[in-house]
Every structure is written in structure tokens, then in C-alpha cells.
Amino acid sequence: MTRKLKIGITCYPTVGGSGVIATELGKLLAERGHEIHFISSSMPFRLNKVYSNIYYHEVQVNQYSVFQYPPYDIALASKMEEIARREKLDILHVHYAIPHAISAYLAKKMTGDKLKIVTTLHGTDITVLGYDPSLTNMIRFGIEGSDIVTAVSKSLVEQTYELVKPNKEIQTVYNFVDERVYYKRNLDELKQQYGILPEEKVVIHVSNFRKVKRVTDVIKSFELIHKEIPSKLLLVGDGPEISVVCDLVREKNLEGQVLLLGKQENVAELYSISDLMLLLSEKESFGLVLLEAMACGVPTVGTKIGGIPEVIDNGVTGYICELGDINDIANKAITILTDPDTYQQYSLQALKRVKENFSSQIILEQYEQLYYALMSE
Numbered sequence: 001m002t003r004k005l006k007i008g009i010t011c012y013p014t015v016g017g018s019g020v021i022a023t024e025l026g027k028l029l030a031e032r033g034h035e036i037h038f039i040s041s042s043m044p045f046r047l048n049k050v051y052s053n054i055y056y057h058e059v060q061v062n063q064y065s066v067f068q069y070p071p072y073d074i075a076l077a078s079k080m081e082e083i084a085r086r087e088k089l090d091i092l093h094v095h096y097a098i099p100h101a102i103s104a105y106l107a108k109k110m111t112g113d114k115l116k117i118v119t120t121l122h123g124t125d126i127t128v129l130g131y132d133p134s135l136t137n138m139i140r141f142g143i144e145g146s147d148i149v150t151a152v153s154k155s156l157v158e159q160t161y162e163l164v165k166p167n168k169e170i171q172t173v174y175n176f177v178d179e180r181v182y183y184k185r186n187l188d189e190l191k192q193q194y195g196i197l198p199e200e201k202v203v204i205h206v207s208n209f210r211k212v213k214r215v216t217d218v219i220k221s222f223e224l225i226h227k228e229i230p231s232k233l234l235l236v237g238d239g240p241e242i243s244v245v246c247d248l249v250r251e252k253n254l255e256g257q258v259l260l261l262g263k264q265e266n267v268a269e270l271y272s273i274s275d276l277m278l279l280l281s282e283k284e285s286f287g288l289v290l291l292e293a294m295a296c297g298v299p300t301v302g303t304k305i306g307g308i309p310e311v312i313d314n315g316v317t318g319y320i321c322e323l324g325d326i327n328d329i330a331n332k333a334i335t336i337l338t339d340p341d342t343y344q345q346y347s348l349q350a351l352k353r354v355k356e357n358f359s360s361q362i363i364l365e366q367y368e369q370l371y372y373a374l375m376s377e
């Protein structure tokens with residue numbers, strides 16, 4: 001029997017997709033019998049039940065008045081070293097190069113080099129920070145100091161080589177969904193409660209409303225869709241662009257048709273009442289929300305950006321459009337939404353694609369193989 005591993009996981013616990021993937025991976029690994037130690041600044045938000053082999057270690061930063069900035073990265077490295085030594089960890093799996101891979105590297109040096117580091121790149125650390133020349137060398141150092149580096153799409157691997165130029169192999173391990181959470185439910189009653197009429201189609205967008213998500217393009221596309229098809233738009237999430245989005249909804253007289261739902265926990269229920277997802281970002285290394293929607297049988301339209309074309313099979317599970325091409329986006333959405341037989345095909349293909357390429361078991365096994373390869377070095 002293969003030895004079960006002791007794995008430390010560090011992520012930004014409350015930040016979108018990367019926090020979700022890190023936490024879900026930890027839970028799946030625990031279910032496989034591995035011992036998991038989350039080391040982060042607060043409790044990962046998806047860690048919502050007790051597991052006998054999952055532990056949480058909080059990183060506390062002292063706020064001495066002599067420090068102008070609290071030294072989080074050092075406090076994290078210290079905690080990693082303490083847990084690695086005390087619990088005899090085999091691996092630290094960190095999500096994000098900055099600062100997590102750097103802190104892990106310090107912890108590894110402190111524990112005597114036996115500890116292995118796996119770093120997963122999720123995007124923002126490369127696509128945003130990689131452009132900041134003052135940090136590029138540090139990101140490269142974090143990548144090269146890791147034993148194994150993965151990225152969540154081929155596009156992110158390419159971008160990392162282009163922007164950061166590390167001398168290190170980076171492997172693609174795609175994101176996944178937990179099929180026990182993301183599946184279609186029959187929720188006609190919920191639809192009624194939202195005042196959605198039976199003949200209306202439901203378009204959904206889920207994000208953190210950062211500028212890169214181009215939520216205003218979602219509104220503009222929906223305006224054209226709505227002219228052709230009775231429909232409602234669900235906007236799920238919150239963030240810096242929310243007031244700009246609200247102003248545009250008002251300006252376009254779409255207040256009755258656009259439902260601003262704010263942050264929501266049970267998005268699978270909202271996908272279950274949706275017919276189409278729009279993700280029109282200008283930066284997106286993967287687009288986890290696309291996968292979540294597809295797992296609930298929802299076809300998707302996304303932009304030809306980053307990892308989105310690796311998730312959507314163009315013309316099969318949805319469509320890929322040029323960034324900002326509102327007319328094409330709306331036309332593609334209308335194509336999907338008008339004919340019920342065609343719609344059924346997109347929906348079935350979306351489910352099939354998730355099952356065959358992004359199922360939790362497939363991706364879990366890929367990570368496990370990487371871990372065991374490290375252990376046998």
C-alpha cells in the first residue's frame with residue numbers, strides 16, 4: 001500500500017478561485033487518507049465541516065509599532081517551518097508564487113531541505129505582478145526555488161515563460177469541480193421567487209467585479225440579447241466595479257431585467273436556474289466559474305483570452321468571441337438560446353466535457369502522482 005502523505009497547504013483563503021481550488025483539493029486529499037494542514041491567515045472559507053485528518057494553523061502577525069508594515073511573509077514562513085517540523089510534513093503545496101512560494105522556500109531552508117515545495121500558479125501573480133519589474137525577479141526566484149511548479153492552464157504556462165522567464169519546467173494541471181456540489185437541481189420555485197417568467201431565458205455572470213472582468217461588456221451584450229429574447233440577467237458577486245455596472249444598468253433602462261444578487265454561497269442553485277453564462281474578461285488564466293456552470297449543464301460564452309479557450313470547446317459547449325466584440329457575443333448567445341434542440345446539445349456537451357477533462361478524480365490523481373514522484377526522488 002502506498003504511504004499516505006502529510007501535506008501543508010497555503011492559499012489566500014478568502015480569495016476567489018485559487019482559495020476554492022486549494023481548499024477543495026485539501027478536502028479531496030483528506031478523503032483519500034492524506035493528512036492535511038492548512039497554513040493561512042484565516043480559515044479557508046470552503047472548509048465548512050469537520051474532517052478528522054484536516055488541521056488549520058493560523059498565521060498571526062504581530063503589530064509591533066516599530067514595524068511600518070506587519071511582516072506577514074516572515075510570519076507565514078515561521079509558521080510553515082514550525083508545522084513542517086512538528087508534524088513531519090512531506091510537502092508544502094502553495095497556491096500563488098508571491099508571497100507563498102518565497103515563504104515556503106524560507107521554511108524549506110530552515111527545516112534542512114528535506115521538505116518539498118509544490119507551487120501552483122493561478123494567474124494574478126503572473127499576469128499582474130509579472131508586469132511589475134520590481135517583482136519579476138522575486139517571482140522567478142519563488143518558481144525556481146520550488147520542487148514542482150504547476151499552472152492552471154497551458155496559456156498561463158506560456159505567459160509565465162514569456163513574462164517571468166524562469167529556468168524551470170512548469171506543468172499544466174487544470175482546475176476541477178466537486179461534482180457533489182456542482183450539478184443541476186430542479187428549482188422552478190426559486191425562479192418564481194426571483195420573478196422570472198417561465199418563458200424568460202436566464203443569463204448569469206459570476207465574478208469579483210474587478211475591472212479585468214469587463215462586467216460592463218456583460219451588460220452591453222445582455223442588452224442586445226434581451227432585444228431578441230425575453231430574458232433576465234443574474235449578476236452574482238461584488239467588487240470595485242459594482243457602482244459602474246449599476247450606473248450602466250440604469251442608463252440602459254434594464255433595472256427590471258438585471259438582478260444584482262451580491263455575493264452568494266450556493267451558486268450551484270443559481271446555475272441550476274440559468275440557461276447561459278457570460279465571462280467576458282480581458283485577463284483570465286482559467287475561469288473556474290465557467291467550469292462550475294458547465295458542471296450544472298449551462299453552456300457558456302467567453303472571450304478569447306488566457307485559459308478560457310481551454311475550458312470552452314468553441315461551437316460545442318459554447319462559444320469563444322473576441323474581447324469586446326459585443327455584437328458577436330450577443331449573436332452567439334442568441335444562437336445558443338433560441339432553438340431547444342440545439343440548446344440541449346450544448347448543455348449535454350458541457351456536462352460531458354467537465355466529466356472527461358476536469359473531474360475532481362482526474363485532477364486529484366494528477367496532483368497525487370506529482371506528490372509521489374517527488375517522494376521517490
Ligand code: GMT
Nearest residue numbers: 016017018122123283284285286287288
Ligand atoms: O479571478 C480573480 O480575480 C481571482 C483569482 C484567484 O486568485 O482566485 O482567480 C485566478 O485563479 C482562478 C483559479 O485558478 C482562475 O480560475 C482565474 O481565472 C484566475 N484569475 C485570473 O487570471 C484573473
